[in-house]
Amino acid sequence: MPKEDSSVKRKHNQQLKRDQIWNALVFLLENKPIEKISIQNICDIAKVHRTTFYNHFYDIYDLLGYGTEQMVSGLIPDDILDFNTDAMSANIIHYISRYRNVLANITKTGFKDELFTITDNAFEKYLYKTIAAAKEAYSLKIPIHVIAKFYCAGLSQLLFWWVSNREMSEEELKSQVDEIIQLIKKSCIN
Template identity: 85%
Template sequence: MKRKHNQQLKRDQIWNALIILLENRPIEKISIQNICDTAKIHRTTFYNHFYDIYDLLGYGTEQMVSGLIPEDILEFNTDAMSANITHYISRYRNVLANITRAGLKDHLLSITDEAFENYLYKTIAAAKDAYSLNIPIHVTAKFYCAGLSQLLYWWVSNRDMSEEELKSQVDEIIQLIKHSCIK
């Protein structure tokens, strides 16, 4: 158990080094050695945990998105959901922009869609007595998550938007989703 914990910590350390680097430069200008230097590890340590930089990106993007919707939000808590999305965009704006410019937008959209869809399905299903639509809940969840994921990356790329404006739009979208399908 301790070994697994240490491996997870090392993987997170390497991912955090890549996040630091992605804040200021695109992925194609980052080498494994840059990551190792930033993480203060040897190259063999990197390769003990990841096959290459894209393996690290796959791991890291899943870690980022898993933090987007914490498991403890089990009800349609619009304030918490809005706060999480706004924080995610603000925190990872440069990182996400550099990842999407590297041609990995489809991967990010796929895991983001899955996270949103799981959240929406669980929260709508939990309130199924108040569900107001005549279509299956999983169809509703798919519909809204696709739009939410696309908006997420539009908000990331819209650098002229203030954080207050971003939060206001996120709040409105989350409220719209809730009120359109729950009485």
């Protein structure tokens, strides 16, 4: 096997192992706060040895940082480059449904600020790219990066409010997400 192929295979295997360990933590976070989860618990679920864990992550918070980036990257896929209300709503609702307990448990930790920052950055990247793509229709005098920061802060706060608001149905959530996306679109693009 050529050296290049073996290197690619090794990177792929490392990624699979990291994901396996992250998925074990997600499984545990569904029902437990992070302070009640040990490295050994994660290794037992992931079916890996502790040394494998430490080959990939420094500690549980390093794993949490890695996994949070992975989790949030699915919130807004790169292929959504417009104010496609249905696609955005579907992604946000899927994200909340899939990770509600995990996010709730993470927000009870010292990692909460980092989670908010990662989420803000995902929303900001999406809003900036979307508004910039329609630059000729952009009607505000405020620079695009400023308006993107403004709206993403609100979207992030709402996302975490929706996570904790267990009484809200998916239909209500979808309706609110749709309205907010339309509000952003109307205020930025004529």
